[in-house]
Amino acid sequence: MGADETYACLLAGRSGIGKMKYLKSKHTDLPVGEVPFSDEELRENLFIKEDASITRTSLLGACALREALVSASLFPRDKSWKMALVSGTTVGGMEKSELFYYDFLHTREKDEYIALHDCGACTDMIGQANPYGFEMMTTISTACSSAANAIILGANMLKLNRTDIVVVGGTECLSKFHLDGFNSLMILDHEPCRPFDKNRNGLNLGEGAAYLVMEREETACQRGISPLCKLSGYGNRCDAFHQTASSPDGEGAYLSMMDALAMAGLQPSDIDYINAHGTGTPNNDESEGHAMMRVFGDAVPPVSSTKSYTGHTTSASGGVEAAISILALIRGFIPANLNFSEKIDSLDFTPVTEVKQGVELHHVLTNSFGFGGNDSSCIFSKIS
Amino acid sequence: MEQLIEELKKEIIEVLNLEGMTPADIDENAPLFGEGLGLDSIDALELIVLMEKNYGIKLQNANEGKEIFKSVRVMAEYINAHRTK
Amino acid sequence: MSIYIQSASHISIQKPLSEAWMELPIVPDSAFMKSEEPDYKPFISPMEARRMGTLVKRALATSLDTLRKGGCEMPDAIISGTGLGCVEHTEKFLNAVIDNDEECLPPTSFMQSTHNTISSQIALRLKCHGYNSTYSHRGTSFDSALFDAFMQLSLGKIGTALVGAHDEMTPDYFLMLSKLDYWKMDFCHLGQLRKGEGRGSISGSCSLSMLLSSQKQENALCELKDVELIYRPGILQSRHAINEVLLRNNLSLKDIDAVVMGLSGDCDNDDVYHELKHHIFQNVPTLWYKQMFGEGFSSSSFGVYVGAVCLRVGRIPQHLFYFPEEAAMFQKEPRNILVYNHFQDRDHSIILLTK
Numbered sequence: 001m002g003a004d005e006t007y008a009c010l011l012a013g014r015s016g017i018g019k020m021k022y023l024k025s026k027h028t029d030l031p032v033g034e035v036p037f038s039d040e041e042l043r044e045n046l047f048i049k050e051d052a053s054i055t056r057t058s059l060l061g062a063c064a065l066r067e068a069l070v071s072a073s074l075f076p077r078d079k080s081w082k083m084a085l086v087s088g089t090t091v092g093g094m095e096k097s098e099l100f101y102y103d104f105l106h107t108r109e110k111d112e113y114i115a116l117h118d119c120g121a122c123t124d125m126i127g128q129a130n131p132y133g134f135e136m137m138t139t140i141s142t143a144c145s146s147a148a149n150a151i152i153l154g155a156n157m158l159k160l161n162r163t164d165i166v167v168v169g170g171t172e173c174l175s176k177f178h179l180d181g182f183n184s185l186m187i188l189d190h191e192p193c194r195p196f197d198k199n200r201n202g203l204n205l206g207e208g209a210a211y212l213v214m215e216r217e218e219t220a221c222q223r224g225i226s227p228l229c230k231l232s233g234y235g236n237r238c239d240a241f242h243q244t245a246s247s248p249d250g251e252g253a254y255l256s257m258m259d260a261l262a263m264a265g266l267q268p269s270d271i272d273y274i275n276a277h278g279t280g281t282p283n284n285d286e287s288e289g290h291a292m293m294r295v296f297g298d299a300v301p302p303v304s305s306t307k308s309y310t311g312h313t314t315s316a317s318g319g320v321e322a323a324i325s326i327l328a329l330i331r332g333f334i335p336a337n338l339n340f341s342e343k344i345d346s347l348d349f350t351p352v353t354e355v356k357q358g359v360e361l362h363h364v365l366t367n368s369f370g371f372g373g374n375d376s377s378c379i380f381s382k383i384s
Numbered sequence: 385m386e387q388l389i390e391e392l393k394k395e396i397i398e399v400l401n402l403e404g405m406t407p408a409d410i411d412e413n414a415p416l417f418g419e420g421l422g423l424d425s426i427d428a429l430e431l432i433v434l435m436e437k438n439y440g441i442k443l444q445n446a447n448e449g450k451e452i453f454k455s456v457r458v459m460a461e462y463i464n465a466h467r468t469k
Numbered sequence: 470m471s472i473y474i475q476s477a478s479h480i481s482i483q484k485p486l487s488e489a490w491m492e493l494p495i496v497p498d499s500a501f502m503k504s505e506e507p508d509y510k511p512f513i514s515p516m517e518a519r520r521m522g523t524l525v526k527r528a529l530a531t532s533l534d535t536l537r538k539g540g541c542e543m544p545d546a547i548i549s550g551t552g553l554g555c556v557e558h559t560e561k562f563l564n565a566v567i568d569n570d571e572e573c574l575p576p577t578s579f580m581q582s583t584h585n586t587i588s589s590q591i592a593l594r595l596k597c598h599g600y601n602s603t604y605s606h607r608g609t610s611f612d613s614a615l616f617d618a619f620m621q622l623s624l625g626k627i628g629t630a631l632v633g634a635h636d637e638m639t640p641d642y643f644l645m646l647s648k649l650d651y652w653k654m655d656f657c658h659l660g661q662l663r664k665g666e667g668r669g670s671i672s673g674s675c676s677l678s679m680l681l682s683s684q685k686q687e688n689a690l691c692e693l694k695d696v697e698l699i700y701r702p703g704i705l706q707s708r709h710a711i712n713e714v715l716l717r718n719n720l721s722l723k724d725i726d727a728v729v730m731g732l733s734g735d736c737d738n739d740d741v742y743h744e745l746k747h748h749i750f751q752n753v754p755t756l757w758y759k760q761m762f763g764e765g766f767s768s769s770s771f772g773v774y775v776g777a778v779c780l781r782v783g784r785i786p787q788h789l790f791y792f793p794e795e796a797a798m799f800q801k802e803p804r805n806i807l808v809y810n811h812f813q814d815r816d817h818s819i820i821l822l823t824k
Contacts, residue, residue, distance in 0.1 A: 026571050090583055092605075094563075101567060104645050114645045118553055118766075119584065120607035124815060127700070135706075136698045137816070138613040141554070141584035141605035149602050156620045177563060180571050181579035186429060186446040238547070238592040238601035244580050245425060255598055371580070372589025374601055401519040422516070429576040437573045 001035065002067055007327055010335040011355055015309045017192050017204050023095075023174045030188050032174055033206025033311020035060060046129055053112040054129065055093040056207075057122045060316075061171030062129035064209035068167060069130065072213035073225055077133065081164040081219065084136040085127055086154050087211075088146025088170030090315045092119040095175035122171065136163060141315070143370035144277075145236075146170045147210065148318030151378055152234045154214050164219050169211030169319030178314065179205050185244060191339075193280030193312075195305035196289065196351045198342040203279040206311025210319030212326075229326050232363070232381040233266065235259025239373025245283050250291025252375035253277075253367065257295045260377040266363060268296045271379070273334050275325045275366040276351070278305020279312050288367065289347040300349040301365075302356070308338035318368035318376065325364040325380050333357045388460045396456070399434050400427055412456040420455075428453055440468030472622045473689040474777045474822070475629075476539035477679040478531040480504055481762050481771070486534050488778060491786055494761045497671050500656040501643050502763050504674040520577050521590070522557040524637045524676070528587045529594060531678035532631055536595075538688075539680035545627035546600035547588050548618050550610030550634045552766020554584035556642055587635050600627060608731075608812025610634065611677070611770035612698060615820065619696040622683050633678040634770030643672055651764070653734060662734030662760050663791070665743075670733035673763020677770040679777075691780035691806075694718045694821040702817055704748050711749060711807070714819050725753050726803040727779075729772045731810040732757040732791055733764045741814050753807075754795040756785065769810040773820055776806040780824045 009016065020032045022039070035042075042059040043050065046066070065085075069075040077083075093116040100110035115121060123139040140149045147170025154166035172178075182188050182205055189202035220227045237259065239252025246253070261268060277288055285305075292300050306324050313320050328334060337351035362382050369375045393407035400423065414420040417428070428449045435441040435452075441463065443449060452462045482497060483490040485507040495505075504527070509518065512530045521529075528549070536544065553559075562578040580586075585603040592601050600621065604613035611634030618630035647654060650668035653661055662670065681693060695714045702710060715721055728750050730742045746755060756779075762771040779785045783802045790796035808820040 089605075090585075098563060098566060101563060104648075105641060108648065111648050115649055118607060119605035120552065120610070120816075123606065134700050137606070137700050138604060138609070138616070138698065139606040141551075141603050142588075142601070143583050143585050153602075153617055153620075156617070156624060156626075160620050160623060162620070176566055176571060180566050180574055181562065181576075181582070184429065184433070184574040184576040184579050186432070186576075236600045236602065237598050238589065240589075240592045240596050240598055242424075243426070243586065243589065243593070252598060370585060371583055372585045372601075373592065374585055374589060374603075403515045403519055426520070426577055426580060433573050433575060 001063065003323065003327060006324065007331060009309060011333065013336055013338065013355060015192065015338055017311050025176045025179050027179060027183060029190055030179065031192055031204045033204055033313065034174060035207055048129060053116060054125055055096050055116050055122060056173035057089055057092055057095065057171050058125035058129065060173055060207065060209040061087060061122065061126040064169065064171065065126055065167065065211050066130055068211040068213050074213065082135050084157060084163040084166045085123065085134045086138055086140065086150040086166060086168045087123040087126060088140040088150045088315045088318065089119045089122050089172055090141050090143050090146060091172060091175050091178050092122045093117040094177045095173050098175060098177050126171065142374040143372065144314050145318055145368040145370035145374045145376045146315035148368035148376035148378055149236060151212065151231065151318065151322060152236055152376065155231055155234060158214060158216050165213060165215045167211050167213050169209065170316040171209030172207055172313060172315040174205060174207040187281045189280060193308055194339040195278035195280045195308055195337055196285050196344060197340045198344050200280045200282060200285060202281050203307065204311040206313040208310060208313040208316045208320050210316055210323045212319065212322055227383060229329050229380045230383050231378060233260040233264030233379040234377065235263065236376045239375055241373055244371050246287035246369065248287060248290065250287040252373045253288050253291035253369060254294045256375045256377040257291065257365065260365065260379045264379045264381065266379065269299060270363050271301045271365045272361040273328060273364045274301055274303045275321050275364065276303050276305045277367040277369045278307055280307060284369065286344060286346060289344060293348060298348060302334050302352045303349065304335050304337035304352045306335050321366050321368065322378060325366045329361050329364050329380055329382055332359050332361060334359055385460060385464065388464060389456055392456055392460055395434055395438060399430050410456060415455060416453050435463065439463050441466050470623055470625065470683060471685065472619060472693045473682050473685050474691050474693050475680040475682045475686055475689050476535045477677065477690060477774050477777060478534035478538065479774060480507060480527045480531055480676040482673045483761060490761055491778065491782065494788055496659060497763065498657060500652040500654055500671045502671060502673050520581060522555050522581055524555050524557065524635055525587060525590050527676035528633060528635045529591060531676050532591045532633060535678040535680050536631065540686065541629055541680055543595060543597055544599065544629045544631040544680065546618060546621060546630040547591050547597060548602050548614040548630055548632050549588040550604045550614035550767060551584050551587055552605060552607050552610045552636050554605060555582055555586055556637055556639050558582040560639060560641055591631065606816065608766055608769055609698060609816040609818050611767055612696065612810065612818035616696045616698055618681050619693060622681060628683050630681045631678060632681055634767035635676045636765050636767035637674045638672045638765060659760055665734055665736050665739040668735055668737065670735045670759060670764035673765055673768065675762060675765050675767040675771060677774055690777040692823045694823050697819040699817045701815055704744055707745060707817060708749055710819055714821055718821060720805060722753065725805050725807050726801065727754045727756050727785060727806050729756045729758065729776045729806060729808040731759060731769055731772060733759040741811055745809065754799055755791040756789045757791045758789065769818065772808045772810055776808050776822045779803055780806060780822055
C-alpha cells in the first residue's frame with residue numbers, strides 16, 4: 001500500500017498476485033491480486049468505527065484518497081479552494097450485496113447495505129470517510145477504463161474553471177460476482193498472468209484504488225506546491241466492435257492513443273515508455289499490440305504491463321497505472337513486465353522484462369481499455 | 385442420436401434466446417458459427433455452460449469449443465461420447 | 470458558444486416516444502408503475518435483441534428515435550447516466566452465483582450487467598468510434614452525463630452529443646428500496662404526492678435520450694445554457710451556486726419564468742425544495758414532474774426534458790404547476806427555465822434552459 005511500497009515492489013520485481021485470503025470464493029485455484037489487509041485493518045487505518053456500515057470498495061478508495069490528499073498537502077483541507085471528487089467504480093458494493101442478498105430480500109438484518117450497493121454510494125462513502133468536504137462529486141462507470149475517464153472529466157473541469165482542484169481515480173474490490181463473471185467469460189488464467197506472452201492465457205483479477213490530485217498550474221503556484229508532472233494529453237474513443245472483445249486491429253485503442261498524442265502536441269517518437277493495458281488475455285494483448293504498432297510503427301517504445309504485479313484492478317486500473325506511470329516518470333525507471341518468455345507471433349515487439357533504473361523519461365503513455373470498447377489513453381509529461 | 389440432436393436444438397434455441405426459431409429451422413449439419421446460424425464467441429461460452437449443466441461435460445479452454453461446435457451433429461456426437469449425465 | 474437541445478425521446482410510464490403527456494398525462498395509480506413499451510421492431514432486429522435486456526432495448530429505441538428527430542446520423546459522443554445499470558441482468562447473474570454455488574454461470578448476463586453496456590451497445594449499433602462514457606452517480610447520473618457533454622461542447626471538443634438517462638426498476642429492487650422507505654406503498658391518488666406527507670414516492674422506470682448540438686437547427690427544443698453540480702450545499706451555498714449560474718449567463722432571478730423541481734411526495738426530499746422555494750424562488754412559479762414520470766435514479770432527466778419541451782412549445786400546461794394558485798396566475802410564454810434537482814440532499818444539480 002502506498003506509493004513508496006509500490007515503488008519498492010516494482011524495483012524488486014515483487015508481484016502481489018497470489019492465493020486469495022479475504023475473498024470467500026470457492027475458486028481458490030484462481031490467483032488474485034488482493035490488497036493484503038482485511039476490512040478491519042482498513043477500518044483501523046481510517047479510524048472508522050467497527051459497527052459503521054461500509055463496503056470494501058469504499059474502504060480501499062478512502063485509504064487511497066487520503067494518501068493522495070496528504071501528498072498534495074491538502075490534508076487537512078484548505079477551504080480557500082474549490083474541490084471536486086470524480087471516482088470510477090463498476091461493481092461498487094457488490095461484495096457485500098452478494099453476501100447479504102438473501103437478507104436484502106427476506107429479512108431486515110442488513111438493510112443498511114442496500115443503500116450502499118450502487119456505484120454512487122461508494123463515492124459518497126469515500127468522501128465521507130475522510131473528514132473532508134467536496135463541493136462536487138460524481139462517479140464514472142466505464143468498466144476497466146473508469147478511472148482513466150475520471151482523469152479526463154477532471155481535466156475538462158479544470159480547463160473550464162469548474163473547480164480549483166479535482167481528485168480523480170477509481171476503486172474496486174474483489175467480489176465473487178466479478179471473479180465469477182470473468183471466469184464465465186473464460187478469460188482468467190489459473191497461473192500468474194503473462195501479459196504479451198505468446199502463451200498468455202487470461203488475466204488475474206485484482207483489487208485496489210488510486211487517486212490523483214489535479215489542479216491548474218496557477219493554483220499549484222498559489223498554494224506553493226510543486227506538481228509531480230503534467231497531464232499533457234488524453235483521448236477517449238470507442239472500439240464499437242463487440243461487447244467484450246477488442247477488434248483485431250485495435251481501432252478504438254489506436255484512435256485514443258492518437259487523440260492523446262495530438263492533444264499533447266507530441267510525435268509518437270516522443271513517448272519514452274508505455275504502461276500498457278496488457279491484461280494477459282489472448283484478445284486484449286494482441287489487439288492492443290496491433291494498435292501500438294499502428295501508432296508507433298517499427299519504433300514501439302519500451303512497453304510493460306504492470307498488471308503482472310497488481311492483477312487487473314478493473315475500475316481502479318486506470319488510476320493505479322497512472323500512479324505507476326507518474327512514479328516511473330519522476331523516479332526515472334521503467335517497470336518490468338513479469339512472466340514474459342515468448343513473443344506473440346503477430347507482433348513485432350516484446351515488452352520490457354527487466355526493470356530499468358536511472359533512465360530519463362519525459363513522456364509516458366498509459367492505456368486503459370474497458371468492456372464495450374471503452375478505450376482511453378493518458379499522457380503524463382515531466383515539467384521542464 | 386437423432387433424439388439427442390432434437391433435444392440439443394431445443395436447448396440451443398432456449399439458451400441462446402433465438403426468438404422465433406424452431407428446431408426445424410436449424411440444419412444439424414450446417415455450421416453454428418460464422419455463416420449458418422451466425423453465432424459468436426459469447427454464444428460459444430453459453431454452449432460450454434449448456435454442456436456442463438445438462439451433460440456434465442467440462443471444457444477447460446474456450447478454444448476446445450471450436451471443434452465441438454462445428455455443427456449440431458458434431459456437438460451431439462461429442463456429447464454422446466463424453467457425457468457424464 | 471451556444472449549445473442546443475436538438476431533440477429528445479423517452480420511454481417511461483407515459484406514452485412512449487411521444488409528447489402526449491403534455492396534453493393527456495397518464496395518472497399513476499400504484500407505487501410500482503410499469504413503463505409503456507413501444508414496438509421495438511423498427512429499432513432492433515430479433516437477432517440483435519436476443520441478448521439485450523429491457524433497459525438496453527429502451528436505450529437503443531430512445532437513442533435512435535432522438536437521432537432521427539434531430540437529423541443526426543453519427544453523434545460525436547455518446548454519454549449515458551444510469552444509477553443502477555442493467556439490473557435485470559445483474560440480478561440474473563447474482564442469483565446464479567448464489568444458487569449455483571459459483572458454477573455454470575451465464576456469461577451473457579455478466580457481460581450485459583455492467584453499467585457501460587448501455588453506451589457501448591448504442592456505439593456498437595451506430596459504429597460510433599467517438600467519445601463514450603457512462604456516469605453512475607445515484608440520482609444525478611444523468612446530470613453528470615449532461616455536465617460532461619456540456620463541458621466538451623463548450624470546449625469545442627465535440628459538436629454533437631447523444632446524452633441519455635436509463636434506469637429500470639425490477640420487482641426485487643423495488644422491494645429492497647421499499648425497506649428504505651423509497652415508496653408510498655399505499656399510493657392510490659396524486660393528492661398524496663402533492664401533500665408530501667411521510668416518506669416515499671412512486672417508482673417509474675425512466676429512459677430518456679437527447680441530442681445536444683452546438684449548431685442550431687430549425688426544430689431545436691431550447692438552448693442549454695448551463696449545468697452545475699454541487700455536493701451537500703446547504704441553502705447558502707445553493708443560493709451562491711444559483712447566483713453564479715445566473716451571473717455567468719447575464720441573467721437575474723427575475724428573468725426566470727419557472728423553476729422545475731424534483732418534488733416527489735417524500736417529505737425529506739420535498740423539504741429541501743420547500744426551503745429553496747421559501748428562501749430563493751419565492752416569486753418563481755414551481756413546476757414538478759415526478760407525479761407524472763415517477764421517482765428513480767434517472768428521473769432527474771425528465772425535469773430537463775419537461776422544461777425543454779415547454780420552451781419549444783412556448784407554453785406550460787396546468788398540470789405541471791405544483792401550486793394551483795401559480796398555475797392560475799401564469800400567462801406568459803416562458804423564456805428561461807431553471808431545473809433544480811437533488812438526491813437525498815447530497816448531490817444537487819442546477820440546469821439553465823433558455824428559449
